[in-house]
Amino acid sequence: MSSPSLAVDRFGDPPPGARQLARGITATWWYTLTAIVFLELFLVLIWALRVFVVPGDVVAPLVVGAGGLVWWLSTILLLVSYRRGADGEPVAAWVRIVPFVLAVAFGVSSGVVADSWLLAVMPVAQSLVLLHWPRGVRRRIVLFVTFLLLVLAFVDGMRGTVDGGVPEWLPSLYAVTIPAMSVSSLWWWDVLVTLDRARASESRLAVTQERLRLATDVHDLQGHHLQVIALQLELAERLMERDPDAGLVQLRAARASVDEARQGTRDLATRFRSVPLGDEVANARDLLSAAGIRVEADIAQDAGEAPASALGPVIRETTTNVLRHGGGARARLSLRRDAGGWRYEVSNDVDPRTERVAVGSGLDGVRRRIAEAGGTIVVRDEGEDFTVIVTVPAGEIATGRGEVGR
Known part of the structure; x- marks a missing residue:
C-alpha cells in the first residue's frame, strides 16, 4: 500500500x-x-x-x-x-x-x-x-x-x-x-x-484547493485585464476616424494593459513555483556537499516563514558563487531571524592557490533585488574567507530602499 x-x-x-x-x-x-x-x-x-x-x-x-x-x-x-x-x-x-x-x-x-x-x-x-x-x-x-x-x-x-x-x-x-x-x-x-x-x-483535498485557488487567481487576473483591453481597443476603434491622436493614446494604453497582464501572469507563476526557504537552504547544503565541500548549516525551525521571493534568488546565487569562485573545503550557511526581519549568511574559505576571479553580475542582481525588498547586503572579502550577509524585513513585500554595503 x-x-x-x-x-x-x-x-x-x-x-x-x-x-x-x-x-x-x-x-x-x-x-x-x-x-x-x-x-x-x-x-x-x-x-x-x-x-x-x-x-x-x-x-x-x-x-x-x-x-x-x-x-x-x-x-x-x-x-x-x-x-x-x-x-x-x-x-x-x-x-x-x-x-x-x-x-x-x-x-x-x-x-x-x-x-x-x-x-x-x-x-x-x-x-x-x-x-x-x-x-x-x-x-x-x-x-x-x-x-x-x-x-x-x-x-x-x-x-x-x-x-x-x-x-x-x-x-x-x-x-x-x-x-x-x-x-x-x-x-x-x-x-x-x-x-x-x-x-x-x-x-x-489540498491539491484540489490549491488548483482551484490557482484557477481563480488566473481567471481574476486575466479576466480583468482582457476586459480592460477589449474596452480600450473598442474605444480606439471609435476614435480613430474622428480623433486619431486620441485613438492612438487608447492603443498605447491597451498595449500597457497587455504588459501588465503579462507581468501579472509571471508574478503569479513565480509565486506558485517558489520553494520554501528551508528547502532552498537544504538544497544548497546538499549541492555543496556533493561538490566535496564540508558544510555547516544553521537553519531556523520557522525558516518557511522567511520571504522566499527576496531570499530565494540570494541563496541560489551565493551557492553558485561558492562553487565557481571558492575552491575551498568548507562553507557555512545560516538562516535565522534578525531584529525585525531575517538574516541569511553564507561564508566559505578560499583556496589561496586558486586564481581570484572578480565577482560577476550575479551579486549585482542580488543587490538590486535586496534593495527593492528594503533589505541590506554586506559582502566581505577577507583573503581566506568570503562572506555574504543579507538581511531583509520579515514581510514578503517591503517598501523603501535598502542600504548596500561592501
Missing part, C-alpha cells in the same frame, strides 16, 4: 518524506504479520510438546506438530488476503478456501489424536477471525469463538483430558486467547490504514 504524505507541494507532488511514510506503513504491516505468525507458531509448539509428553504415543506428536506447521503456513495466505482486502485489491477465492480446508483437517485429526475438543475447534476459529470482516461483525465473531473455546476448554477439563495443574492449562489458555490476541494486532493495523487513508484524502 502506498501512503501519501500529509502535505503536498504546490503542484500536488508529495514531498520527499512521503516515501518514508509509505515505507513506515509497510514496515508496520510486517510487524503485525510477524506477531500473529509467531503467536500461531508458539501455539503449535506448546500443543506438540503437550502430546509429546504422553508416554508411548508417537502418532499424536507427529500429527499435531507436522499438521500444525501446515496449518500455520496456510494462515499466512489468510493474512495476505486480509492485507489485499484492506487495499481494495481483488482476492482469489482459493486463497480463503484452501486455508479453511487445511484448518478443518488439522483440527479434526489433532483433536482426535490429542482427545481434545478445544484443539479440534481452535484452528477453524483462528482462521475464521483472520478474514476481513466488517468492524462490528468481526467483534461479535471474536466474542463468540472466544466464548466457544472457553467452554470447550472446560469440557476438556471435565472429561479429564486436562488436569488441574498449571502447566497442563497453559496450552488451553493460549488456545482460548489467541483469536482475541490476533484480532487486536489486526485492529491496530486497521487504525493505521484508516489514518493513512485520511492522510491521502487530505493530500488530495
